[in-house]
Amino acid sequence: MKAGSPRPYRMVARAQSAAQTTERIMGATLELYREYWLDEITLERVADRAGVSIKTVQRKFGNRDGLLTATLQWIGRRVTAQRFPVVAGDVDAAVENLMTHYEQWGPLGLRHVMQAQRSPLIASIVARAQGLHHRWVEQVFAPYLDPLSAADRDLLFAQLAAGTDVLVWHVFRTDLGLSAERTGQALLGMLRALLPDTPPTRT
Structure with a gap:
């Protein structure tokens, strides 16, 4: 290849264009998923x-299944990257992280739950999302959970996992009509009521 050939530049430009097209298609699929039931999303609409x-x-x-699978995996990577950069034991930061996540993705998570019985694919996504949430709780609240006995740890974990679930956010934001700020305050108050002022020490 001659020095100064534009071929490498063209190859990079084509790769970037292809990646942008792929993301645009998945973004369009996500938009449609927010508007339609899963079985109403067609390749034509996308x-x-x-x-x-x-x-x-x-x-x-x-095909359609390949598109939906790729889009849901793409969403999952974005959600994981958003959820986990929280310092363990920082309850205020945990609530801020949770609110940022739910304000952006909460409605979609609820839509997953509603459609889980309609699609094995969505059911698997819901199961993975629940597993991710549980890992988040274990990581973020580890200083409060790890020093406890097995029975006490299991109980506190269940309380924290349920109290920070998307359905609780939904009740505050939609059913009770609280603002995002007040919802964050409500979640923080619930967590503070469950947790001691400082993490316990291992006995």
């Missing part, structure tokens, strides 16, 4: 929303 041809969608994802 292609139209993304501004690409159906053949482009098929070339990148194969």
Whole structure:
């Protein structure tokens, strides 16, 4: 290859363009998922929303199931990256992290729960989301959980996992009509009521 050939630049540009198209298609799928039931999302609707041809969608994802699986995995990576950068034992930061997450993704999480019985794929996503939430609770509240006896730890873990669940956020925000700020205060108050002022020491 001659020095100064534009070929490497063109290859990089094509790769970047392809990646942008892939993300645009998954973004369009996410938008449609917020508006329609899962079985109402078609490749035609996705292609139209993304501004690409159906053949482009098929070339990148194969079929509808491939597209949905890739999109849900893409969402999962974004959620995981958002949820876990919290210092263990920092309850205020934990609530702030939780509120940021639920304000962005809470409605989608609830939609997953509603559609879980309609789709084995969504049911598997809900199960993974629950597992991720449980790992988050174990990591963030480890200084409060780890020193306890097994029975006490299990009870506190259950209280923390339930108290920080998306359904609790939904009750405060939607059923009771609290603002995001007041919902954060309510969640923090519940956690403070469950936890001692300082983490216990191992006996």
